[in-house]
Amino acid sequence: xxxxxxxxxxxxxxxxxxxxxxxxxxxxxxxxxxxxxxxxxxxxxxxxxxxxxxxxxxxxxxxxxxxxxxxxxxxxxxxxxxxxxxxxxxxxxxxxxxxxxxxxxxxxxxxxxxxxxxxxxxxxxxxxxxxxxxxxxxxxxxxxxxxxxxxxxxxxxxxxxxxxxxxxxxxxxxxxxxxxxxxxxxxxxxxxxxxxxxxxxxxxxxxxxxxxxxxxxxxxxxxxxxxxxxxxxxxxxxxxxxxxxxxxxxxxxxxxxxxxxxxxxxxxxxxxxxxxxxxxxxxxxxxxxxxxxxxxxxxxxxxxxxx
Numbered sequence: 001x002x003x004x005x006x007x008x009x010x011x012x013x014x015x016x017x018x019x020x021x022x023x024x025x026x027x028x029x030x031x032x033x034x035x036x037x038x039x040x041x042x043x044x045x046x047x048x049x050x051x052x053x054x055x056x057x058x059x060x061x062x063x064x065x066x067x068x069x070x071x072x073x074x075x076x077x078x079x080x081x082x083x084x085x086x087x088x089x090x091x092x093x094x095x096x097x098x099x100x101x102x103x104x105x106x107x108x109x110x111x112x113x114x115x116x117x118x119x120x121x122x123x124x125x126x127x128x129x130x131x132x133x134x135x136x137x138x139x140x141x142x143x144x145x146x147x148x149x150x151x152x153x154x155x156x157x158x159x160x161x162x163x164x165x166x167x168x169x170x171x172x173x174x175x176x177x178x179x180x181x182x183x184x185x186x187x188x189x190x191x192x193x194x195x196x197x198x199x200x201x202x203x204x205x206x207x208x209x210x211x212x213x214x215x216x217x218x219x220x221x222x223x224x225x226x227x228x229x230x231x232x233x234x235x236x237x238x239x240x241x242x243x244x245x246x247x248x249x250x251x252x253x254x255x256x257x258x259x260x261x262x263x264x265x266x267x268x269x270x271x272x273x274x275x276x277x278x279x280x281x282x283x284x285x286x287x288x289x290x291x292x293x294x295x296x297x298x299x300x301x302x303x304x305x306x307x
Contacts, residue, residue, distance in 0.1 A: 029056045029137045031130060035063025035147030035184075036070035037105045039256040041077055041237060042215065043146055045230035046260035046295070048081045049302045053263065056141060057133040059089040059126045063147040063187050065105035066098065067091045071123050073108050080113070080233050082303065089129030091151045094188060110240040126151045127158055140167035146256040148184050149173075153191035156198055163200060170203045170259050171195075174282075180208060201279040205258055211285040213254040213261075213292055217247045223295075228302030257295065258286060265294045 030053050034040040047053060058078065060070035071090040078084050104110070130151065134141055143152060143166050152169070155162060173182035175196050176189045185192040196202060213219075224235040238247060246252060254261070261268050262283060268290045274280030 027054045028052055029054050029133075029139060029141045031056055031133055031141055031143050032058045033061060033143065033145040033147060033149075033151050034058065034070065034074065035061045035065055035067075035105070035187075036073050036108070037064030037101075037147075037256070038109055038237060038243075039215070039252065039254065040064070040146045041073075041108065042234050042254070043256040043260045044077060045081065045233050045302075046257055046298050047144070047263070048083060049228075049230055049298050050260075050264065051301070053142075055083060055086055056137060057087045057089065057129050059091060059129055059151050061091040061147045061150045062094040062096075063184065064099060064101060066102065067093055068123070069106040073106075076113055077108075077233070081229060087124060087129050087133065089126040089151075090123035091126045092154070094148075094150065096187070099183075099187075104243075109237045109243045111237045113237070127155050130155045131159055131162060134162050134165035137165065140165055142167050143169045144259055145169060145171045145184070146259065148188035149191040149195040150188045153188070153194040156194060163198060166200060168201045168203055169195065170205070170263075172205045172207070172256055172259060174204050174206050178206070180206065182206070202274060202277055203262075203281045203283060204274055205255075205262075205283045207253075207255055207258055207284070207286065209253065211288070212258065213286055213288050213295065214250050215247075215252040215254050215257070216250045217244075219292060219295070220247055223299060226296065226299050226302075227305035228299055229305050230302035231299040232305045234299070254291065254295070258283070258291070260298070261286075261291050261294050264298055265290070268294055 032044060032055060058074050060067050060074055067090050071088060074088050078086055173184035175181060176185050176192060220238050223231050268287050269283045270285045271281045271283050274282045
């Protein structure tokens with residue numbers, strides 16, 4: 001769909017207002033839980049552009065990428081984004097076969113990006129990282145889960161009192177009994193049952209095609225015309241010829257980026273109350289034009305790039 005005239009300027013104004021709004025106060029703490037698929041990395045790059053969110057920790061799960069490969073890739077991505085001070089935890093492997101796209105996720109699109117890991121360093125364990133982050137935060141923390149809910153389920157099982165330190169869980173997926181529970185839930189149904197059955201405020205992203213932004217060749221090229229560190233990271237991770245073929249096939253959707261887009265500009269998606277949760281929301285149909293322009297506007301706010 002074509003952009004409406006003046007929409008990008010209006011969205012830029014909206015973003016400015018949102019960054020200063022009382023509802024998203026400066027330095028709001030977040031934990032990012034990720035299985036380090038390409039759309040996870042794009043979401044992390046968008047979240048890194050925020051002036052109102054503070055990424056307090058990142059933990060990796062066994063999903064699109066393996067937890068260990070995801071851990072090393074997360075270190076490298078955070079170093080590029082100048083977030084190498086952020087604690088990173090590695091989750092436990094699941095007793096489940098890897099998805100068909102594991103090789104793409106483990107290699108981050110076959111990119112030449114090197115690992116930022118320290119040889120011989122033992123990865124921190126997820127429960128320890130999440131526990132210390134929640135205990136050490138002055139304010140309740142938003143838990144952004146872009147992959148399976150394995151890690152948070154383990155935290156709630158071992159340290160249930162920490163649930164009171166979580167402001168919201170923002171999750172790309174829904175309950176397994178729902179018509180379209182999503183891949184993250186199907187990857188670890190027991191973890192999803194534990195978290196989504198707990199007394200937590202949940203923002204549940206139930207996204208379906210065609211009402212979701214596609215990350216296609218056109219959007220990738222527009223990202224490449226923005227010279228910021230986050231935009232350059234996204235552009236470079238999709239340069240391999242095999243990833244380019246997937247872009248031309250319109251294979252990628254902005255599943256996980258929608259969480260970042262929503263946190264920056266909540267009007268890009270429709271919302272409705274989540275049954276059984278007085279403070280919970282179901283986030284659904286995305287205004288694709290608004291999402292696309294918001295995506296680019298956010299990246300322009302990133303740290304200056306190569307030039």
